[in-house]
Amino acid sequence: MDHGGAGTPARIREFLDRERPATPCVVVDLDTVRERYADVREALPGARLFYAVKANPAPEVVRVLVGLGASFDVASPAEIDLCLAQGAAPETISYSNPIKKRSEIAHAHAAGVRLFAFDSEQDLEHLAAEAPGASVFCRLLIHSEGARTPFGKKFGCAREMAADLLVRAAELGLDPYGVSFHVGSQQTDPAAWEVGIADAAWVFRAVAERGVRLRLLNLGGGLPASYLEATPALPVYGKAIREAVARHFGADVPEVAAEPGRAVVGDAGVLRTEVVLVSRKSYDDDHRWVYLDTGRYNGLAECEGEAIAYRFVTPHDGGPVGPVVLAGPTCDGDDVLYQRTVYELPLALRAGDQIDILSAGAYTASFASVFFNGFAPLPTHCIGARG
Amino acid sequence: MDHGGAGTPARIREFLDRERPATPCVVVDLDTVRERYADVREALPGARLFYAVKANPAPEVVRVLVGLGASFDVASPAEIDLCLAQGAAPETISYSNPIKKRSEIAHAHAAGVRLFAFDSEQDLEHLAAEAPGASVFCRLLIHSEGARTPFGKKFGCAREMAADLLVRAAELGLDPYGVSFHVGSQQTDPAAWEVGIADAAWVFRAVAERGVRLRLLNLGGGLPASYLEATPALPVYGKAIREAVARHFGADVPEVAAEPGRAVVGDAGVLRTEVVLVSRKSYDDDHRWVYLDTGRYNGLAECEGEAIAYRFVTPHDGGPVGPVVLAGPTCDGDDVLYQRTVYELPLALRAGDQIDILSAGAYTASFASVFFNGFAPLPTHCIGARG
Numbered sequence: 001m002d003h004g005g006a007g008t009p010a011r012i013r014e015f016l017d018r019e020r021p022a023t024p025c026v027v028v029d030l031d032t033v034r035e036r037y038a039d040v041r042e043a044l045p046g047a048r049l050f051y052a053v054k055a056n057p058a059p060e061v062v063r064v065l066v067g068l069g070a071s072f073d074v075a076s077p078a079e080i081d082l083c084l085a086q087g088a089a090p091e092t093i094s095y096s097n098p099i100k101k102r103s104e105i106a107h108a109h110a111a112g113v114r115l116f117a118f119d120s121e122q123d124l125e126h127l128a129a130e131a132p133g134a135s136v137f138c139r140l141l142i143h144s145e146g147a148r149t150p151f152g153k154k155f156g157c158a159r160e161m162a163a164d165l166l167v168r169a170a171e172l173g174l175d176p177y178g179v180s181f182h183v184g185s186q187q188t189d190p191a192a193w194e195v196g197i198a199d200a201a202w203v204f205r206a207v208a209e210r211g212v213r214l215r216l217l218n219l220g221g222g223l224p225a226s227y228l229e230a231t232p233a234l235p236v237y238g239k240a241i242r243e244a245v246a247r248h249f250g251a252d253v254p255e256v257a258a259e260p261g262r263a264v265v266g267d268a269g270v271l272r273t274e275v276v277l278v279s280r281k282s283y284d285d286d287h288r289w290v291y292l293d294t295g296r297y298n299g300l301a302e303c304e305g306e307a308i309a310y311r312f313v314t315p316h317d318g319g320p321v322g323p324v325v326l327a328g329p330t331c332d333g334d335d336v337l338y339q340r341t342v343y344e345l346p347l348a349l350r351a352g353d354q355i356d357i358l359s360a361g362a363y364t365a366s367f368a369s370v371f372f373n374g375f376a377p378l379p380t381h382c383i384g385a386r387g
Numbered sequence: 388m389d390h391g392g393a394g395t396p397a398r399i400r401e402f403l404d405r406e407r408p409a410t411p412c413v414v415v416d417l418d419t420v421r422e423r424y425a426d427v428r429e430a431l432p433g434a435r436l437f438y439a440v441k442a443n444p445a446p447e448v449v450r451v452l453v454g455l456g457a458s459f460d461v462a463s464p465a466e467i468d469l470c471l472a473q474g475a476a477p478e479t480i481s482y483s484n485p486i487k488k489r490s491e492i493a494h495a496h497a498a499g500v501r502l503f504a505f506d507s508e509q510d511l512e513h514l515a516a517e518a519p520g521a522s523v524f525c526r527l528l529i530h531s532e533g534a535r536t537p538f539g540k541k542f543g544c545a546r547e548m549a550a551d552l553l554v555r556a557a558e559l560g561l562d563p564y565g566v567s568f569h570v571g572s573q574q575t576d577p578a579a580w581e582v583g584i585a586d587a588a589w590v591f592r593a594v595a596e597r598g599v600r601l602r603l604l605n606l607g608g609g610l611p612a613s614y615l616e617a618t619p620a621l622p623v624y625g626k627a628i629r630e631a632v633a634r635h636f637g638a639d640v641p642e643v644a645a646e647p648g649r650a651v652v653g654d655a656g657v658l659r660t661e662v663v664l665v666s667r668k669s670y671d672d673d674h675r676w677v678y679l680d681t682g683r684y685n686g687l688a689e690c691e692g693e694a695i696a697y698r699f700v701t702p703h704d705g706g707p708v709g710p711v712v713l714a715g716p717t718c719d720g721d722d723v724l725y726q727r728t729v730y731e732l733p734l735a736l737r738a739g740d741q742i743d744i745l746s747a748g749a750y751t752a753s754f755a756s757v758f759f760n761g762f763a764p765l766p767t768h769c770i771g772a773r774g
């Protein structure tokens with residue numbers, strides 16, 4: 001198979017060879033986190049970056065980003081508390097989940113958080129009651145293609161409703177700060193942001209006519225990590241986004257924010273796994289089934305629907321290969337990683353071999369089940385500069 | 388919507404009303420576990436019942452079943468240790484996961500486990516090395532329709548290969564005990580077992596001709612719990628299975644085993660959840676989105692693909708209803724419970740209302756993510772006789 005020429009990054013490989021941690025586990029290189037954060041900054045100059053904590057909530061990762069001056073996009077009170085414990089200032093935190101209880105808003109407000117997403121009147125009323133005077137931005141529901149893990153219609157509201165709600169926010173004593181949208185995670189098309197930027201500009205104009213001046217354009221997430229399918233380089237995304245902002249906002253340039261998660265931590269992590277078994281199902285099917293000690297319920301949740309196709313490094317790379325079906329270790333029929341996506345792995349692969357799954361730093365460990373089939377969650381080991 | 392006439396079971400409702408535990412949580416009534424276990428015994432008289440620990444590994448549930456004389460189907464060393472800690476004897480444990488490391492087999496053998504599933508030559512060789520003399524049964528790959536969570540091709544091997552492997556087991560000094568198969572979980576068709584029973588009988592005959600006498604027919608799991616879609620009563624399954632065994636095995640009746648999980652604990656549990664938000668997406672879409680504090684990543688994993696459609700009890704049942712989309716609390720676009728399955732819920736439903744999700748005792752709590760989006764795993768409260 002094509003690994004894009006890359007093996008396991010040297011610093012992580014050295015750690016694994018030296019420490020031999022029990023598998024499965026994720027190793028995150030904090031120096032790579034720094035590098036990728038700098039890459040995103042360079043691609044989106046001037047944008048305020050809110051790290052999407054959900055991508056990898058390892059305390060060490062958050063601490064490094066605090067040191068780099070990042071802001072934080074959180075989804076829950078526990079993520080707020082995590083950021084604060086790692087030294088983040090409350091004014092760097094955006095509570096970007098439009099689905100929250102009144103009690104969760106109150107928790108955030110008591111912790112000093114003053115920036116919130118919303119997409120419904122009910123949430124807005126809760127915000128006015130529990131976080132009076134807070135800055136709020138409305139999430140737009142947009143339709144975009146090209147994401148490997150699209151959002152569907154769960155978040156956001158139509159632009160006409162968004163405009164009404166932002167005016168309503170001002171009436172409720174909140175600060176109507178701007179709009180956000182999300183093009184879906186692991187977005188492969190740099191042009192995908194344009195639809196949201198155009199809708200955002202429409203909302204800016206619509207509410208300006210009603211006396212409300214918005215300032216924030218939040219581009220959400222979507223910037224990619226490096227999986228099997230190649231994506232354009234980050235600067236290509238940056239250029240497409242900047243040009244779209246200029247096209248739709250003209251001289252009236254808004255404050256720009258983004259919520260990168262995968263692009264910051266994805267490539268910084270390697271998931272080391274062990275081959276549990278290699279077998280065949282019958283005498284007339286040449287496919288080998290390769291069972292790993294990691295699967296959809298203890299690290300590879302994003303293999304649902306084969307959305308994310310990771311790159312694999314085996315000890316036998318370079319030797320003859322054949323088609324495989326890759327599956328996890330549980331007694332669950334859905335715990336199959338790749339059946340349609342074509343993977344060819346070395347014929348020499350055996351039980352006990354160790355495989356490195358590259359770019360596994362995002363959306364792996366925190367997704368893992370607490371005890372499904374008795375398998376433990378995936379541990380994370382951080383290496384490199386700790387801020 | 389149709390709840391099948393049932394509300395929240397009285398004992399669980401009384402506990403919830405009295406204790407007001409934080410939501411979301413699952414409450415399991417151990418008296419119902421006893422009753423359902425007795426129901427399965429009655430449906431399959433004479434069969435040895437191995438409780439599928441993965442369905443609900445709450446220690447209290449395992450302890451009650453130890454007290455009732457159950458055996459246990461486990462998927463991992465941690466499930467073995469859990470059963471032993473709750474008083475199970477090692478000879479009541481079946482390591483039914485055909486995907487296991489040599490070190491996991493060694494762990495099981497050291498703990499006294501002497502019964503193992505397998506479906507590949509490699510696993511068989513590991514068993515011979517690490518669990519010499521153990522009783523082993525071969526899992527057959529069968530094709531069956533009608534399961535709400537089918538197994539696909541992940542487990543088992545074709546019957547010709549199974550026969551060869553069972554003969555090989557004897558050569559390796561293992562005890563070739565029998566065969567197993569699985570019709571898929573929440574199997575709605577009582578006739579689905581017949582294909583597997585027929586294949587099992589074929590294997591019994593094929594290896595008998597080669598001098599190996601098998602004794603065990605393991606029917607796996609598949610017996611249902613009570614969700615929105617009605618299923619036949621357990622005695623209907625029992626009758627269909629008994630008749631199929633008689634048809635294919637004749638006078639040469641094997642020892643029969645089954646691995647019920649969902650049928651024992653599913654109906655014993657209620658998941659109490661709170662409505663986080665009710666909203667609309669635009670002025671021209673009448674669907675309300677109802678967001679709950681439980682979703683696919685903290686309890687309702689089996690809503691993947693809308694496989695399991697639970698029954699809901701709301702405080703406004705009986706009032707006028709309208710269509711809803713049901714979703715979970717995370718910032719994840721896939722954390723939507725039902726979009727295609729038609730649910731109509733009361734128009735009076737509001738944020739803060741509590742909803743009971745019935746028959747949520749199986750495959751909920753242990754599936755939950757350890758920290759996805761900062762949401763905690765789902766806690767379980769057990770009530771009733773503790774054996």
